Amino acid sequence: MQPPKDFFRPLALGAPMPVREVPARPSRMIHFFDPSNEKMAAKVPDIAKKADVVLGNLEDAISADKKEAAREGLVSIAQATDFGETQLWTRINSLDSPWCLPDLIRLVPAIGHKLDVIMVPKVEGAEDIHYIDRLLAQLEAQAGLERPILVHALLETARGVANVEEICGASPRMQGLSLGPADLAADRRMKTTRVGGGHPGYVVRADPNPDDAEAPRTTFQQDLWHYTMARMVDACATYGIFPYWGPFGDIRDTVACEDQFRNAYLMGCVGAWSLHPVQIDIAKKVFSPEPSEVAWARNVIHQMGDGTGAVMIDGKMQDDATVKQCKVVVELAEALSASDPDLAAAYQAATDAVLGAGSGQ
Numbered sequence: 001m002q003p004p005k006d007f008f009r010p011l012a013l014g015a016p017m018p019v020r021e022v023p024a025r026p027s028r029m030i031h032f033f034d035p036s037n038e039k040m041a042a043k044v045p046d047i048a049k050k051a052d053v054v055l056g057n058l059e060d061a062i063s064a065d066k067k068e069a070a071r072e073g074l075v076s077i078a079q080a081t082d083f084g085e086t087q088l089w090t091r092i093n094s095l096d097s098p099w100c101l102p103d104l105i106r107l108v109p110a111i112g113h114k115l116d117v118i119m120v121p122k123v124e125g126a127e128d129i130h131y132i133d134r135l136l137a138q139l140e141a142q143a144g145l146e147r148p149i150l151v152h153a154l155l156e157t158a159r160g161v162a163n164v165e166e167i168c169g170a171s172p173r174m175q176g177l178s179l180g181p182a183d184l185a186a187d188r189r190m191k192t193t194r195v196g197g198g199h200p201g202y203v204v205r206a207d208p209n210p211d212d213a214e215a216p217r218t219t220f221q222q223d224l225w226h227y228t229m230a231r232m233v234d235a236c237a238t239y240g241i242f243p244y245w246g247p248f249g250d251i252r253d254t255v256a257c258e259d260q261f262r263n264a265y266l267m268g269c270v271g272a273w274s275l276h277p278v279q280i281d282i283a284k285k286v287f288s289p290e291p292s293e294v295a296w297a298r299n300v301i302h303q304m305g306d307g308t309g310a311v312m313i314d315g316k317m318q319d320d321a322t323v324k325q326c327k328v329v330v331e332l333a334e335a336l337s338a339s340d341p342d343l344a345a346a347y348q349a350a351t352d353a354v355l356g357a358g359s360g361q
């Protein structure tokens, strides 16, 4: 079905032309910082050197009496910092809050030319995106911005999940979605107080031992977030935008954080949030393909020639579909290599070991 003819028309006279394709920029981690916390704010220039995205958070985790300080802190940090290739995002306050409109009216003229993405919390349906879309166009036109600020929706309400496809298709500004496990759990009346990860009570149990009714029965912990993540990934893929895991709140449990991030990576997410510096490296490790994975993918693409038909490589069937899977891995590796020379070298060394030195891949 064609989009309406005015889908890509600016929603205000003088507003920048909407993008026709969301740029696939490295965003392995969206690093949250509190712009009202001077100590944390002072670290932003250094953090920006190692994070793909830095996000000045104005919503939850910012106390009501700090909302204005966070907004002004973000303006100061953005105006004073050269972010280089690192993206600058913000999470504004929810649309029903008294701070949302002041957030946008202050941020767009002051730092709109540096803001890549505005994250909107608690999005319930396309109507929320339409509201932001038109308002941003008006503010961009008044500020004389030359490129549109993209929008990222937080998937953290039951109605938002029920409407996830219409949210993704609501505007050419849509950059992607993040899964917000805390608000979503509360809204669904899920009985978990954790922020992401599993729960020891969510299990399936092996059948009783027919020879010994008293023998202990093994249990297998299930993933509370599998359905929601799959819905989010499918909706984003349908509209060519990007899915992310949100926060992992147990900051000390770096192992379970890595597990949660890897679940997201394997399910098709392109990144996750880092709430603390320790989580930046976890996300970088998980959301960067392994060098051996990149070498394998390049080998499959190399051996599959024009990408059609079927061959056997190391005992595994490869065909038109697996070539596409391999291209996803190689395209991500090449995008990351452009900004990470160490990664580029590791990918090339692994590829040369499989395809021969100087394979030119």
Ligand SMILES: CC(C)(COP(=O)(O)OP(=O)(O)OC[C@H]1O[C@@H](n2cnc3c(N)ncnc32)[C@H](O)[C@@H]1OP(=O)(O)O)[C@@H](O)C(=O)NCCC(=O)NCCSC(=O)C[C@](C)(O)C(=O)O
Residues within 6 Å of the ligand: 031, 032, 033, 034, 039, 040, 043, 047, 057, 060, 061, 156, 179, 180, 181, 182, 183, 184, 195, 246, 247, 251, 274, 275, 276, 277
């Ligand atoms: C958890 C906290 C309080 C622990 O902060 P801390 O200072 O107690 O931790 P620390 O281990 O002592 O910190 C060590 C050093 O790292 C610094 N540091 C610590 N964190 C950061 C950071 N993010 N960026 C940059 N620097 C940071 C900190 O300032 C300190 O610096 P120092 O060594 O000079 O003393 C802190 O990490 C923090 O505030 N993180 C951000 C939390 C946040 O943004 N939460 C909201 C997103 S999750 C959410 O909203 C849910 C969702 C999606 O809506 C839904 O599921 O519904």
Ligand SMILES: [Mg+2]
Residues within 6 Å of the ligand: 060, 121, 156, 180, 182, 183
């Ligand atoms: Mg939330």
